[in-house]
Amino acid sequence: MAASTEQISVDFLVVGGGIFGVYAALYLASQGCQVVLVEKEKKLMQKASVVNQARLHSGYHYPRSVATARMSDENKARFTRDHQDFILFDFAKYYAIDRYGSLTDAAQFERxxxxxxxxxxxxxxHPLFNYHRLEAVFETQEYTFDPQLIAAYYREKVNSAVGVDVWSYHQIEAAGAVGEAWEIEIRSLENQNLKKVRARQIINATYSASNAINQLFGLEEINLMHEISEMAFVSSPQLKNIGLTIMDGPxxxxxxxxxxxxLSLSSVAYTHHKVSYAAQPTFDCQSFREDCSPGFTSVCNYCExxxxxNYQKMLAQMRQYLTDEVALHYFTSMYTIKSKLRANHIDDGRPTEIGLLSKNPRFYCIFAGKINxxxxxxxVVEL
Ligand SMILES: Cc1cc2nc3c(=O)[nH]c(=O)nc-3n(C[C@H](O)[C@H](O)[C@H](O)COP(=O)(O)OP(=O)(O)OC[C@H]3O[C@@H](n4cnc5c(N)ncnc54)[C@H](O)[C@@H]3O)c2cc1C
Structure with missing residues (x-):
C-alpha cells in the first residue's frame, strides 16, 4: 500500500521532545499558537531530561562561572513553585572542598x-564525613527534583494540550525556507506516511542533535562537544537524606x-566515558547499530x-570522603549523551543559550544548560 501524504500549516514546529521542547510547545500553545512537536523516539523525555543528577541548581556548582551561577539562582524560585510536588526539599545538602588538587579552596568558595x-x-x-580528606564542609541549601515524575507530568500535559499536536517516532526528512515560512517533510517511522508542514517558525530543542537539525535547515552549527555519560544509582541507609558534592575539579x-x-552518584573523572569533539556526537559504538548515527542518535540507556x-570506580572515589560507617549499595546505571558548549570547557559553565539562527523565517536553537x-x-521568542 502506498504511504499517504498529509499537509498542514502551523505557527511553530518544535523539534525535540525533551523537557525544553515540551515546555516550549506548551508555552506557545498557551499564547494561542498552533504547534507541532516532533520527536524521533516513540516516547517523549527519555534522554538528558531524565538521565541527569537532578540537582535543582542554586549556583553552588559554578564557582568558575558567575553567569551560570546567577542564571541557576534566578530561575530556581519559579521552577520550584511550578514543580513543587516533584521536588525533594527535606534533605541536608553539603558542599565540601577536597584537600588535594581542588581548583577552589574553602575561603574562595565561601566568598x-x-x-x-x-x-x-x-x-x-560531621560523623559521616572524612575530614582527613576534606579541607572544609559547608551546609548549603539545594534541592533535588524528580526527573521521572516531571517527565510523566509533562508527557501527560503536552499530550492533552489544546493547540499542540505531538508527533512521536517521526523523522524530519527535508526542510527549507519558502518565502516567509519553512516547509518541512516529516515521515512517520511507524507507517512511513509523509507529512508536509508549513511552519512560520522553528524551535530546535534537540540538545545533542542541535547541529544535525541546524544543518537540515541549512543553518550554522554551534560549537559543541559531546560525552557518553553514566549516572550510577546507589542506596545508603546513612545518606538517605544527605547529599555531598566535592568541589572543584575531577x-x-x-x-x-x-x-x-x-542516590545518584557521579564523578567528573568516571561519569563521562567517551568524548566527541565533532559537531555532531560521533562515537565508535554507533558502527554496531543501523539505527544510531551522529545525526540521529538512539537512546544510550537501552543500548547493548x-x-x-564505571560504578566501582565512582564508589571507590566517593568512599574516600566518607567515614567507614557509611554503606553504599550499587543498584543500577543510566546512560545518555551529555553535550556542552565548547566555550565553557574552561570555566565549566552551563548557561542555556538560545540563538536566533534565521530571522526570516525565524529559527531558534535552544541549547540547554540547566533544567530550571x-x-x-x-x-526571546516573538510570536
Ligand atoms: C549526566 C548529566 C547530568 C546533568 N545534571 C543536571 C543537573 O543535576 N541539573 C540540571 O538542571 N541539569 C543537569 N543536566 C543538564 C540537563 O539534563 C539538560 O540541560 C537538559 O535535560 C536538556 O534537555 P533537552 O530537552 O534540551 O534535551 P533532551 O532531554 O536530550 O531532549 C532532546 C530530545 O530531542 C530528541 N531529538 C533528537 N534528535 C531529533 C530529531 N532529529 N528529530 C526529533 N527529535 C529529536 C531526542 O530524542 C530527545 O527526546 C545534566 C545532563 C547530563 C547529561
Missing amino acids: FCRYIDIPCKPVNK FGSIMPYGKSGL FRPRS SIYEIEK
Missing part, C-alpha cells in the same frame, strides 16, 4: 557564595535522585553497546 548571596555555613564536625557528587529513595559501567532554565524561551 563566592557570599557574592552570589546563597547560604553557606561551615560545618567543622571529583564527584552523591545526592538523592528526586523522591525515588535512590553502551560502555561498561526552561523558561528562558519566553524571554
Whole structure:
C-alpha cells in the first residue's frame, strides 16, 4: 500500500521532545499558537531530561562561572513553585572542598557564595564525613527534583494540550525556507506516511542533535562537544537524606535522585566515558547499530553497546570522603549523551543559550544548560 501524504500549516514546529521542547510547545500553545512537536523516539523525555543528577541548581556548582551561577539562582524560585510536588526539599545538602588538587579552596568558595548571596555555613564536625580528606564542609541549601515524575507530568500535559499536536517516532526528512515560512517533510517511522508542514517558525530543542537539525535547515552549527555519560544509582541507609558534592575539579557528587529513595552518584573523572569533539556526537559504538548515527542518535540507556559501567570506580572515589560507617549499595546505571558548549570547557559553565539562527523565517536553537532554565524561551521568542 502506498504511504499517504498529509499537509498542514502551523505557527511553530518544535523539534525535540525533551523537557525544553515540551515546555516550549506548551508555552506557545498557551499564547494561542498552533504547534507541532516532533520527536524521533516513540516516547517523549527519555534522554538528558531524565538521565541527569537532578540537582535543582542554586549556583553552588559554578564557582568558575558567575553567569551560570546567577542564571541557576534566578530561575530556581519559579521552577520550584511550578514543580513543587516533584521536588525533594527535606534533605541536608553539603558542599565540601577536597584537600588535594581542588581548583577552589574553602575561603574562595565561601566568598563566592557570599557574592552570589546563597547560604553557606561551615560545618567543622560531621560523623559521616572524612575530614582527613576534606579541607572544609559547608551546609548549603539545594534541592533535588524528580526527573521521572516531571517527565510523566509533562508527557501527560503536552499530550492533552489544546493547540499542540505531538508527533512521536517521526523523522524530519527535508526542510527549507519558502518565502516567509519553512516547509518541512516529516515521515512517520511507524507507517512511513509523509507529512508536509508549513511552519512560520522553528524551535530546535534537540540538545545533542542541535547541529544535525541546524544543518537540515541549512543553518550554522554551534560549537559543541559531546560525552557518553553514566549516572550510577546507589542506596545508603546513612545518606538517605544527605547529599555531598566535592568541589572543584575531577571529583564527584552523591545526592538523592528526586523522591525515588535512590542516590545518584557521579564523578567528573568516571561519569563521562567517551568524548566527541565533532559537531555532531560521533562515537565508535554507533558502527554496531543501523539505527544510531551522529545525526540521529538512539537512546544510550537501552543500548547493548553502551560502555561498561564505571560504578566501582565512582564508589571507590566517593568512599574516600566518607567515614567507614557509611554503606553504599550499587543498584543500577543510566546512560545518555551529555553535550556542552565548547566555550565553557574552561570555566565549566552551563548557561542555556538560545540563538536566533534565521530571522526570516525565524529559527531558534535552544541549547540547554540547566533544567530550571526552561523558561528562558519566553524571554526571546516573538510570536
Ligand atoms: C549526566 C548529566 C547530568 C546533568 N545534571 C543536571 C543537573 O543535576 N541539573 C540540571 O538542571 N541539569 C543537569 N543536566 C543538564 C540537563 O539534563 C539538560 O540541560 C537538559 O535535560 C536538556 O534537555 P533537552 O530537552 O534540551 O534535551 P533532551 O532531554 O536530550 O531532549 C532532546 C530530545 O530531542 C530528541 N531529538 C533528537 N534528535 C531529533 C530529531 N532529529 N528529530 C526529533 N527529535 C529529536 C531526542 O530524542 C530527545 O527526546 C545534566 C545532563 C547530563 C547529561
